[in-house]
Amino acid sequence: MSGRNRLPEGGLIDRDQRLSFSFNGRRMVGCEGDTLASALMANGVRLVGRSFKYHRPRGIFAAGVEEPNALVQLESGARTLPNQQATRVALYDGLEAESINCWPGPEIDVMGVMGWFHRLIPAGFYYKTFMWPSPAWPLYEHFIRKAAGLGVAPDAPDPDHYDKMNAHCDVLVVGAGPAGLAAALAATRAGARVILADDQDRPGGWLLNERREIDGKPALEWVEKALAELMDADDTRVLTRTTAFGYYDHNFMGLIEHRGPTQVDGGDTSRQRIWRVRAKQVVLATGAIERPLIFADNDRPGVMLAGAVRAYANRFAVKAGSRVCLFTNNDDAYRTALDLKAAGVSVPAVIDLRRDPAGDLPTRAMAEGIDVIEGAAVTAVDGARGVKGIEVMTLNDTGDGVTGKARKISCSVLASSGGWNPAVHLHSHSGGKATFDEERGIFLPGDTLQACRSVGAAAGTFDLSGCLDQGLDAGKQAANAAGARKQSRRKPPTADVEDEAFARLLWVVPTTGPTGRKSKHFLDQAHDVTVNDVQLAAREGYQSIEHAKRYTTLGMAPDQGKTGNIQGMAVLGAALGVENPGQVGTTTFRPPFTPVTIGALAGRDVGALMDPVRMTPMHRWHELAGAKWEDVGQWKRPWYYPKKRETMHAAVARECLAVRGAVGILDATTLGKIDIQGPDARTLLNRVYSNAWDKLAPNHCRYGLMLGEDGMIFDDGVTTCLADDHFFMTTTSGNAARVLEWLEEWLQTEWPELQVYCTSVTEQWGNITICGPRARDLLSEFTTDIDLSPDAFPFMTMREGTVGGMPARVFRVSFTGELSFEINVPAGYAMNLWSALMNAGEKYGITPFGTETMHVLRAEKGYIIAGQETDGTTTPDDVGMGWAVSKKKDFLGRRSLSRPDNQRQDRKQLVGLLPIDPEEVLPEGGQITVDKQEITPVPMIGHVTSSYYSPTLGCGFALALVKGGRARHGEVVYVPLEDRIVAATVTSPVFYDPDGEKLHA
C-alpha cells in the first residue's frame, strides 16, 4: 500500500511501480500514474502550503488545471520550477518538492500572524497605504514582496533545450474527452488530416475520473478502441501531455507539449516543445471546470471540489478523507457520494441547497441510505489546519439567510459543487463572445469569429450521450468544411442518459452573521480575494469587472481564477444591483491558458542562435589583434584594440594620436551601401535628400540629410555620382535596411513612375579607411593608375582604379577630420588588401583603430551621428545644418520645416561643451541646467549627446543639444550628477581644425 488513504483496489495506477518522493523533506511513496497531489493525499498530507496574503493553511482543493492552493516549488537548482500545481505534476521516482509562501513550513508559518490582521488588509490595501511618501515605495515593495510571494525562479542557466514545431492540419481537436475523441474519430473517418491534443498523459478526459459506460461496457474500453483507431490512421496525430495555451488569429493555435521523462528533465530529448498549428477547422472540446460553492471558511484544508474527490477515488484510488460530506446545488455531486460509498468511504451527509432534489442520482443516493439534508446550507467549517466538522442550518427561501438550530456533523472532508463552468477560455482567445445562460447560470460559447466549433461540456453539454453525439457531428462537419468528405457507416457509440434536475443558483452561501464578520468567504483562494473584497471594490466605485479584477487581484494568480471568477462577477453584479453575472460582462480571457515556460517560447533561439551575427571579411584579423567588440545592429565592429595590459582609455588615446599624427586604419565595411541605378536616380535623390543633387557631376561625392515627412532627421550619409544614371549611397551602419525600405516604400507606393532600382550592396564591398597625414604616402605605394595629388583627387571626389592590383573605388571623404581615403574593394579581396596595407604601413606607424576612436575624432570635428545627436525630434537647423536644406525644390519633410514649432528660437540646438575641469568627462545623457541651484524641480535646458576625453585637446569635451544653444556660446551651464554638479562652457561644436585645412590637405 502506498499510503494510508490508498483504496485497496481500483484506479488507473500501477501499484507495482512504486515511486519514492519527498515533500518538504519528508520521504513518501506513490505509484506510477499518480500526480504529486494524489500521492500526497494517499500519504495523508493535508496541509500543502500557506495562502498568498493571509498565510492561511491550505490543502489540495482540485484535481486538475484549476487548482488554486496546492502550488509547489519543484526540485532545486537550475531545473527548479516555481508555482507548480501539484495536481498537474506527474509523479516520478526521486521527485522533490517544497511548499511555497511559508517559512519554515506549512505547519508552523511565521507569517501566519497576517491572518490576525486581516481586517487591516482589505482590497487595495497596498495601493491605499503605501502611497505616501511615494519615494519610499521601493522600500515597502521589498518587504511586501517578501511577505506575499510565490515560488522562486531558477538562478542558473537552463540545462535543457526546447523545440518548436510547425504543423498544418484540416481539423485540430482540443481535448480528448468523449466529445473530443468522437470529433477526432469522425474527422479522421471523413479523411481529414487531424491533430488531437490533450493535456493529460492519456486520452479520456473526464471519463478517466468516472465510473461510466459506453456501449454497455466501461467507458475506458471505448477510449482505448478510439485511440487505437486514431493512432492507426495515416494522417492523424495524437498529442498527449499537450496543452493548447492560446488561440490566435486565422485559426493559429499554440500548444505546449511536455516531452521529457519528468516535468523537470528533458532527458535525451527536448524538455518541452511548442506546436504552432495552423488549422483549417478547430473543434474545442475543452471540457468544463467545476465551480465550488462560496461559503464561510471555504478554504480550510479538506474543503474540496466534489468532482475532484471523485477523481481521486476513481482514477487514483485515493480517498480524500475517511468521512466525506458533500455540499451541492446540483445532482452531479451525488455521483461522488455514490462512488465513495461504493469504494467503502463513509459519507455522513449530502447537504443540498435545494428543497426537493428529485433527480435519478439523489433518488439513488437516498436509496443507498445516504443522509440527504435538503434545503440546507453549510454555515461553518471547523478546523483551521484541516476540516474536523461542519455546521448545517436551514436555508431560507430567498437564500440570503439561515434559520433554525445548527446541526454539527463530524467529517474530515467537505466536497462542494456549484455546477460546472464550460471552459470557454480558448473560444474567448479566438475572439468569440461568451453568452450567459440564465437558467443554468453558466457562460456558454457564443458567436465565433473563426472557423471553430465548441462541443461537449465546453459547450454546456454535460451528459455523456450528448457529448458523443455532438463530437461526432462536429468532427464530421469540420472535416467536410475542410474538404474531407469520405462517408463512414460506423455505428455511433451510445451511453445511458441520466436525468439531472436543475441546480439552485446561489452565488454566496449565507452564514449566521454578516459575511466576513467571523469567517471568510473566499472567491479566489490563490490570491486570497474574498466576497467582502469584491463588495468593497463595488462600494469604492469599481463598476467594471475589468477594474474590480485589477483592484482586488481576483483571478490574477497562477491559476487565473479558474474556480472563482464567475462567482466574483456575480458578487460584483449583486453589489451593483444587476440581475446576473452576464450583465456585468466577462473579463476577456487572454493567452496563455496555463503558464508557459520562457524556455519553450525561446526554443532554440538562445545563446549564439538568438540573433544572427554579421561579420566583416576582416573579422578574424580583428579577433587575433585582440579587438574588443562593439555591437552595431547585428554587426560586430572592433571597438578598440588594447595592447597588453592597456586600459581602454590608454588604447583609445594611442589610437587617436596615431590618426592625428601618422596614419590609422579602420574597417568601415559595415557602412550601409545602396546602389541606385536608372534614368530617374537623380530625381529620387532630390526627393529623399534635403539638399540639391542636380549638379553633382560623375566622380563627385556629396553629404546628404534624409528627413522623415515630419521634417526630423532620419539618416545621413555620403552619396557619390558614378554616372548620370548611377549613384552609390552610403547610410549609417545600423540604419542600412531601414533606408533601403524607405526608398522602396516611396518608389513603390508614391512614385511608381520613377525608373530606378535600389540594391543593397553593403556586403559586396569591403571598406578599408586609411586616414591621417601619412595616408597619401601609404596609398601611393599601392596604386599607379590613380593620381593622388590634392589637385587631381580633391576632397569629396571618387576615383576608380586599382589598389594593390585589386579593382577599387577610392573615396576621398572623411569622418575623422584628417586626410582620408575610403578604399572600397570587392569584399572577397578586403582581407588581402588589409594585411598588405598593415605590412606596408608599419614604417609610417600604421595603427588599427576602432569605433571608439572614430567617435572621439568625429566628435572633435562636430560631426553628428544620426540617432545619437538626433532623436527623432531634431531638424537639420537644430544641428546647424540649415546649409543642407534646399530652398529650391520639394523633398520629403520640407513642408514640416516651416511649421511654427520648427521655427522657434529656443529649440534645442547642437553645441559643444568644455567642462571647466579639463579632466572631467561628462556622462552621455546628462541633463543640463542654467543655474547651479539645487531646488527641485530644476528646469532642464538640454542634454549631453556625445562625450569623450580628447587626447588631442588634452581635456574632456562633449556635444550637446541645448535650448537656444547657438546664442549661448561662452555661457557656463551645469550638469547635475548624482554626487556633484559639473560646470561647463558652451562652445561651438567644432573643436578641431575648424577651417578644414587637414581635410583638404
Add this chain to the structure above:
Amino acid sequence: MFVIHCPYCGEREETEFHQGGEAHIERPKDPDKLTDEEWADYLFMRKNSKGLFLERWVHRHGCRRWFNVARDTHTNEILAVYEMGKEPPRAVAQKIAAKVKK
C-alpha cells in the same frame, strides 16, 4: 497571427510581412499650398475604424513588394488583397459604399 496572401508570392505567415498603416493616403502634390492644419492632417491623422479597413502591407522578408489589404479589424478576416495604385475590388468597394450610406 495572420495568414496573408501576397499577390506576388502567395500565402505566407504574418511574420514575413510588415504593416504600413492606412492605404490610399496620397502625398499632396504641392505641399506649399497646404495650411499647417491640412499638412498635419496628411501627416498624422489616420482612421481607426472597427470593421473594414484598407491598409498597406509589405512582404518585407519575401519579395519586398508593397500591396494593399482590405481587412476587418474586428474579426481580422482579410477580405481582399490588391496591388498598389489599384482601387479596392468591387465587393469591398460596395461594402464601403454601404457603410457610407448608413
